Every structure is written in structure tokens, then in C-alpha cells.
Amino acid sequence: MDQQQSKLLRHAQTQHGDNSTDIDNIFVNRATNVNKNIQPPDAPSPECVWFHQIDNENGNSPEVTEEEQKTEKQSQLSTTNEGQAAEKRKATTFDEISEAKKIKYESKHPKATRPGFNEDRFEETSYYIENGLRKVYPYFFTFTTFTKGRWVGDKILDVFSREFRAHPAEVYQRSIEAGKLTVNHEIVPADYSLKHNDLLANVVHRHEVPVTAQPIRIIHMDEDIVVVNKPASIPVHPCGRYRHNTVVFILAKEFNLKDLRTIHRLDRLTSGLLLFGRNANKARELEQQIRQRQVQKEYVCLVEGKFPDGIIECNESIEVVSYKIGVCRVSPKGKDCKTTFQRLSNVGDSSLVLCKPLTGRMHQIRVHLQYLGYPIVNDPLYNHEVFGPLKGRGGDFGGRSDEQLISDLISIHNAENWLGIDGDIDTVPLQPISVKDNAIKNGISLNSAPAVNLPEQSVATQTGHDEPDCTFDVSKVTTDPDCHECKLNLRDPVEKDLIMYLHAWKYKGIGWEYETELPAWALKDSASEKLT
Template sequence: FGEEILQETNYYIENGLRHIRPYNFTFTTHAKGRWVGKKLIDIFKNEFSSSPVEYYINAIQNGKITVNNKIPSANTIVRDNDVIRNTVHRHEPPVTANPIQIIKMDDDIVVINKPASIPVHPCGRYRHNSVVFMLARDYGLQNLHTIHRLDRLTSGILIFARTLQKAQELEKQVRDRQIEKQYVCRVDGEFPTETIDCKEPIDVVSHKLGVCRVSPKGKSCQTIFQRLSYNGKTSLVKCIPLTGRMHQIRVHLQWLGYPIVNDPIYNHEAWGPNKGKAGHIDKDVDSIVLTLLQFHRHDNVIPKQVDEIKNLDSVDELDKDNSSSSSQNCENISQVRQHQDNKSESHITTEKIQASEDVNQSPMVSPLENNVHQDCVECRLTYKDPTPEEMVLWLHALKYKGPDWEFEAKLPEWSLDN
């Protein structure tokens, strides 16, 4: 992306959060096979129900929705290979305002300590509030090659190559398993003092929602765990993943019975009273996923007008098509937050409901008063700010070590036993 894209909006800091001012953005997609032969308005009505049908009729009439760069009618029949564009007033969720720490930067490489809450690449509702956009805008670092990724809520070491040659060199080291990775996390309970070598295979049980579990059908993987400390309630654990499966550390810890303290997925009662320890669950995985989804509510979404908030739980296919990273990068199930208030109330955000993203999105207050679009559904909504606790998973990429290099990040505050 060029300077024009970087300057299409700006940001402001409020209450420790980095907010992106809403901006116009055009989603582009080729017609899906299931769309061919259907009316344009029916496609938007049935598949993009984050806005009422009246909004899409107006958008078509006003030229915000086009087919092959021409203004269609609501009853236009979509053909194979049609190019559909939808210009929207895009609202991004806030992320932490904590700065990105540059650990090393030279002509070949950039190494940072990624703050929790920021996705690596644009995905879902996140674009300008992503690491690659921030590095380009705030540090002038563009055209970086990603060597590995971290989930949005995970903090720690993140490595980029600045040249193709360096990227190929580091990627070969990854393939040849020449890179040693060390993570730290805080788990429930008193973790055993002896080193544990977990080799349980992991299977992705829901690709759309990004949920995994230990299963004989899964792919082989291995994680070594070692307790670093115990404070009487929780344990600080060093984790060395020898393979790189999705959610590997988190799933293995769940299997062992010591889930990460604030893990929104794998430390959840939806898995049963034992929370999935040793694979003991009292219902099928599909039911577990549905149970997690039921915890998502729009209680934190407040309409500014007495307009409908219709079907905010929709899949934004145009959004997904414009994402430059896989659904895993942004964590399809990106948040299930547990609030302790005599009972546990959990919220979940998934790629399936990216049309509304986090129920914890920021309140649209005075900085946006001059940037309100009357036909924008989200401009009529306000959102509660996420709390600091809701923006971090207690899992941190502490150290990455190669054949002739080593990078280490500072320990996070939650790693302190007090």
C-alpha cells in the first residue's frame, strides 16, 4: 500500500486506546458461484444483513454499490465473474495505545515487541489498526516480509525481513526448524515442577470459527513446558513449541488441565466442568462452539437513534475477500471475555460476526462529530471501551533464537508473581 492509503484517515488517542476515525472504503469481490443468477438486492439482503435492506437500496441508487464499475439497479441479475464493489463508511475497533517497541532494525530485518490487542495484518474489521499499517505510517517501514505471526491478543517478539533475500533465508530456517521459540504464560493452578513434554495431536474442529482441540485425527505437534514460579493461585510457565500448529500452546495447556488464566476460548465453562482437561467433555464439539457463540451479546451496543440494529451477526464476505491475511491471523474467535461479577458473563467475537466486530468497540464521541454519515448504520451506534484486561491474553512470545541470532522481549507486567 502507498502513501495515499496511509493518509485516507488518521487516528487519535483517548483513554489509552488508539482510535481510527471512520473513513470511506471500497470492498471489491468477484461474484460467488452461489450468487450467479440472483438479484443484486437479494444477495445483499440475504448475505450482508448487517444493514437493513433499505440501506442497500439507497446505496445502489446512489452508486455506492456497483457491478463492473457501472451503477446497477436493485433487480440487476448477477452474472459469473461480475465484479461487485461496495463503498462503505468503515469503522475500526480500537486497540491499545501502547507504542510498538523496536528491538532491532537494520537494512535486513525489523524486530518488534508487539503489544497485545493489535493484529499483525489487516483482517476482519482491522486495517489501519494493524501492525503493518502502524509500522508503515509511524515508522516509515513499508514492504516488510512477515516471518511469523502472533494472534491479536498475544504480545511479544515479531520478526519482519526488509529484503526478499533475508525473508527467504529466515523462512528456510523456520522450515528446517532451526529457530527456537520461547513463550511465557500464566496458567490456573499449581503447574507441576517437572518438565512436561506434551505431544498430543491437535485438530482444527472449526475452521470458520478457529477452535481447536486435542484429537487422534489431528496433526502431530509438540510443546515442552517448564514451571518458572507459583504464587499460590497461578503459575508462570515457560513454553517451547517445537511445531507451529494453530493455538498449540493454549490447546496443550487446556489438555493438561492448566489453561491460561484469561484464555477466552480454552478456559471456558462451555467445555464442561473440567474445561476440557484430558479431552473430557460432556457434549460434542459443535455444541461447544455454539455455546460459546451464545455468550456473544450486543449488550454493549447502544443505538443513537431509535433505529433497528438488525442482524449484526452477519458474515461480511466482501470484508473477508479484502483481508490480506488468513482468518487465523486475526483469530476467528477473537474474544470471549469473562467478567467476574458474582457470575461469569462472556462475550465472543468471531469472523462470522465481523460486521459488528467487538462489542467492546469505542464510543464515538466528540472527535467524530464532523465525520458522521447519515446513511451509515454504525454512525448511529456507540460502543463501550474495552478494558485493559479484555485486550490481552496472558501469553507472550519472549524469545526467538536462530543459528546466529537471538531476540528477546521484555517480560509483561502480568508475569510478576505479585
């Protein structure tokens, strides 16, 4: 295995949680390589060496000469004048390291848990369907994080007000005073200055953003892989304001497809093909194919204007302007990128375009279309005047610096953190408004969910699970007098908030190929004939 393959394998094991390497073994393997005498003689060779030394281009470990072995042996046998073994640099035994790590790992420390989601997480709350939307009953959740370097010395209230903008400062003030926001499991005042390694825990009453009630449809499933057609508006995995309203949670909670390993991702508003591995080996195999650009990907999208004839190639490098809010731009300082585009048909003043990304950069198709001057029709981010009068065409952002661009994007409210609020926040009632109260106010029936057009086969029918009961149950509604969002009239998202005209249509790798049905917006004219 060469160096490149070794790096890929190590990365895959880290992301997918290979059973052969757990948190303990990472540190044990590191200690083993630092002091090779602590590994027991009958221990099997690890599948992947995590920390190793390389002294040549072939990636081989350096050979130890006979003289070096003899010197090391004599050093180990040396004793003090009193006949006792030297203790100054005594090696820790394998059992001692294992036991020490086991004690730390099995502690009740909030961070001392294995990665992933256990049954308790899945049972935090449940779903109900209303107005064609999948909604989550509000639930209590504890966010934990260790103090970051830039926070050290700052007051805890200042840090939360500055770093976590989901709520105003007075909400965090009340949480601190009520003992819901703690440091190292202890209640502290609002002017407490954070120290290195402080553990912050914040108990919140969480309201998730609704997503479409369109079902997730399985394209293919076997013992190694699950391929689904993801509806727009549903994130792949927990992020931001989404947790239970994500693909991985929905598949696990409602259809018992648990422990899926993410191979690639789609933007929340993008629909289409999504692949999951059901074991670490398959996940590594497909992930390596994608990383080594051995997978052919085809997307369809609807863009503004009449796209040029022929095959248009864009090779502009893409740079991430801000990971925090998820924004990219074309920049010579970015990573290499290549996408080919071909117009399939005209749809009124728009064009249906076939996209083939040859690399896999963040927001690649969306950014390249913005640069070419043909942004996706309803892209809430890259088809916006915040990028200047030309909306970023040709890399022209109206003279804005990256810092100004980020500030302006935050000020117009980042589309990826959508939160609909009816009316002026300052005029909302002071008493908590429950899900039930909002429903009654808006004339929504609580006894039955509206009809949703389902395809012939949903995930439930293909996994042998019955369709869950998603009618509204008032007994599952919770409120919190200290919760800021319980006091707001939250409106339902409308179609423009839930969909973007970009669809992952076909993926083809080594020995496999998958394809989804096309969304309705891509079948408005004869374009479907060209696609098929």
C-alpha cells in the same frame, strides 16, 4: 535444489513479493514452459522456475533426445499447400503475451493492482489517542470481491446478509438502494441474482476497533530485519475489523518502515517478539528456518490452577475447526503438534508457565493448555464454558459436534471481532452520533490526549521520526447517514478486552537470537529470577 527446497522458495516468493517475480511473470513463465519457443534467446534465466516438469527423484527436467529435436524442427518448418505457415496451432510470441498482460494489468479494474499498500491506502485516515487507546477516525473504504461459486444464483442481498454478518440485512438493503453496493460497477436491485465472475464492490463507512496506545518498541533493526515487541490487542496485519490499527500500518504510517515482509505472526491478544524482513532474501531465509523447525521459541503465560511439576509434554494433533472464525481443537484428524511446558512459579491460584512450541500450528499453545486442563487465565476463546463443563479438558466438549461448537461460538460473539455497544441496539438514537458527540457525552476532553507511559525508546526515536501528533482533531471526523455504526453508542474496550496473559519471550535461530522484556503480569513474584 531438491523438490522440497523448490516448494519452500516458491511459497516464500509468493508471500513476500520478490521483485524478480511479479504477477505478469507468473503467467509468462507458465506460457514459456508450455510453449518453449516464445522465450527470447537473450532472456536471462529466471531465479525460480514456477511451472516445471520433473521426471525423476532428483528434480531434473527431462532430457530431449536428438531425434525428438529433429522431429520438432521439421514440424515447425512444415507449411500448407499454398506455401503459408500453418496457423492452426500458432504460438503466441513473447512480446504479444507481455503486451496482453500489460494491458490487463494497467487497466482500471479494482482487482488489477499489485499486492501491498500504496500511499493512498496509508492516507485514508489517521490516529488519535484517547483514554490510553489508539483510535482511528472513521473513513470510507471500498471492499471488493468476485462472486464465489457457492453464491452463484443467489440474490445479492441474501448473500451479504448470510456471508457478511458485521451488519444487519437492512444496512445492506440501504447500501444497494443508495448505489454503494454495486455489481460490475453498476447499480443493481436487491433481488439481482449473482453470476460467475461478477465483481462486487461495497463502499462502507468503516469504524475500526480501538487498540492499546502502548507504543511498539524496536528490539533490533538493521538493513535486513526489524524486530519489535508487539503490545497485546494489536493485530499484525489487516484482518477483520482492523486495518490501520495493525502493526504493519502503524510502522508504515508513523515511522516510515514500509514494505516490511511478514515472517511469522502472533495472535492479536498475544504480546511479544515479532520479526519482519526488510527484503525478500532475508524474509525467505528466516521463514525457511521456522518452517524447517530450526528456530527455538519460548513463551511465558499465566494459567488457571497449579500446573504440575517437571517438564510436561503435549503431543496431541491439532485440527482447525473453522478458518472463518479461527477456532482449533485437539483431534486425531489434525496435524502433528508438540509443545513442552514447565511451571516456573505459583501466582495465587494460578501458575506462571514457560512454553516451548516445537511446531507452529494455529493457536497451538492455547489449545494444548486447554486440553491439559490449564487454560490461560484470561483467554476469551479457549477458557470458556462454550467448550463444555470441562472447558475442553481432555478433548471433552460436552458432546458438542464441530457444527454445534461453531454455532455456539458465533452466538456468544467471537472475541476476535469484539465490538462494544452501550445499551440496547434497538433503543439507540436514529440520528448519527459522531466521535465528537460520543466524546462530549462521556465527558472526554477533545483538546488533549491522556498521558501514556512510554518506554525510554519507542519506534519513533529509533527510526529518526518525530512522535506524531495524536491529539483529537474534530475536523477529521466524518459521518455517514447510512452507516449503521454511526448510530450506535460504542464503548471503549477495557483491559480484559485488550490483553491475554501469553507473551512471545525469546526466539533463537541459526546465527541470531532476540529477547523482549517481560510484561508486568509475569513479574508479580520471584518468577522473574527464574526467567532470567
